[in-house]
Amino acid sequence: MSTIADVAKRAGVSKMTVSRVVNNSGYISQDTRSRVEEAIAELGYIPNTLARSLRFKQTQTIALIVTDITNPFFTTIARGVEDTASEQGFSVIFCNTDESPEEEQEYIRVLIQKQIDGLLLVPACSRTESVSLLQDKTIPLVLLDRQLTGQPIDSVRCDSELGAYCLVRHLLDLGHRRIAMLSGPADVTTAADRVAGWRRALREAGLGALAGLLHYGTYSVDGGHEMARRALETSPRPTAFLTANNFIAVGAVRALAEHGLRVPEDMSFVTFDDLPPMMMIDPFFTAAMQPAYEMGRQATLLLLDRLEGRGPAGAHEIILPPEFVFRRSSGPAPDARPSEG
Amino acid sequence: MSTIADVAKRAGVSKMTVSRVVNNSGYISQDTRSRVEEAIAELGYIPNTLARSLRFKQTQTIALIVTDITNPFFTTIARGVEDTASEQGFSVIFCNTDESPEEEQEYIRVLIQKQIDGLLLVPACSRTESVSLLQDKTIPLVLLDRQLTGQPIDSVRCDSELGAYCLVRHLLDLGHRRIAMLSGPADVTTAADRVAGWRRALREAGLGALAGLLHYGTYSVDGGHEMARRALETSPRPTAFLTANNFIAVGAVRALAEHGLRVPEDMSFVTFDDLPPMMMIDPFFTAAMQPAYEMGRQATLLLLDRLEGRGPAGAHEIILPPEFVFRRSSGPAPDARPSEG
């Protein structure tokens, strides 16, 4: 691996002269420039970013920590981040915590060691321990998707409360009255917000009695399966499900199938997050879709602004609206149909 | 951001002493150790990996370049790589080329700049230009999934030829005789291998006339859609499709639906790579599944061996067998059934 010193020796100049050629800075005679460029080509010299970063105290690298790399919602965010960052000459380090606050803390420590310039974080829970490390170091932080309790922090997210509210309104319009909510972990803000939207829509419809309709679980297929099982045991049974993310939806649909229930004839179904069209033979869910790519993009732009000391004073919150697709999974409530069961 | 010098000053010792405490090396009195640890805690000191790596000429970082980050096959490989690498104290940088050799070359250049210790590569095409950069630098390289033409290189892949062969045999057993192959790009070795397996099975069955049955396209939904359209225009029409990956399968199934054809009644269907069970409400494809996680794991182990100068002399090839699932997408050929159009 040849260094700037090797190039300098070969070209018969000082290291500084080589540096000037490489970075196009300062004055260089045409003759010297050619000699140096020739030496660079001959040696296949590629500058060492480590050394440069050490000197600059800037690595041109940001990191993105998500909680579930298998979820297309997060991989789409990741693409938005990657595209936007590399446009501006930044590299991105991706990390996956699997919803574990301990992993999160460990990653943050390693990333600080690696001298990242800034961090985009989907927090595993709403507690703030792990980010305190960053704040001591004055490394800019932008939260994605989920928030933290306590002091306000720059964040980009989708309006979960509104999304859930609209989905429930859709079900109410179809005549449903017993609408179960299969939510995520209680200490994750998106789950809480979606519950709030569900609750508001029902309250406005004069349906305040929610006993047995609200279930908390993990954002996973197993979580959805488990919550759906619990929900189906209640009596009277709900006629519709609202699930708080795509994996919960898949788990819940499977549980319904196991109970011999058809969607939407026996149970209507609406969810947050769609499944990726690329993998769907036959899209099916009525869903509130979060603008994942755009969330990644906006968060990155905000973070890069912060790196240059720009952007609004105080914490900046960007809240994007969900989009809705209405498909076969939601239909009229049984007792709203002329004559059935 | 406090440095080792800050800690040293606060503890009233030299930088070297702090370094010894942090790395548990050399001799340290209990008394000094406590003072230094206290100073570290007070300042929230976290060592700078850049500086350390510069000195060591080792970053404890490897990179994984894949061609399509949206494909669960590659994200599963990525998980295998990440888990295995971090077990051994290595970080992983993920890169996505979107099947572009130019992007690939650019990433490799940046990764060399970042002084990665080794590279896992899913090449975008079988040409070798981009990896020559690495070989000048003696950075160990392990190929994943696909191979390169020319000199042999360490590689880990699944037996594509065998997988395709067995899938076609399955169709032959079901009575199919006109079996179309919807393959990937002609200059990608996995696509070529799958074509070879398909060809061998047909030849062994005495079905040498392949005119109009072989189609090349991209490994994408659009590619599959396009190839399926072409295949459906041939006459006599094929009774079964073999698709070379999961996205091609999705595109092809959609094209069939547009033509009003049912699977498997009107067209049987087998494919390489399944869709992720996590996102499938109702798994459906008969598929040859590649052991993606294990491929990532094995490739990482081989690469880490190479980093330490271990492993077999000469290029090492690890070829893992595919697994098969037989599901509803494949059924008897129409003319093999008692009475039907």
Add this chain to the structure above:
DNA sequence: AAAGAATATGTTATCGGTAACATAGTGTCA
């Protein structure tokens, strides 16, 4: 033609950490 600007290149110090060597006190053994 002298003075200052513009051009071209080199030298030194530095980023944060650590290997290699140096120094000094303590303990042990013949």
Add this chain to the structure above:
DNA sequence: TGACACTATGTTACCGATAACATATTCTTT
């Protein structure tokens, strides 16, 4: 009690690049 090992700590140089400053030549300008 002197020699040598062991323990504990510090000093110097270096990894590869670059900012800041220094030096030297050429070109303008009055």
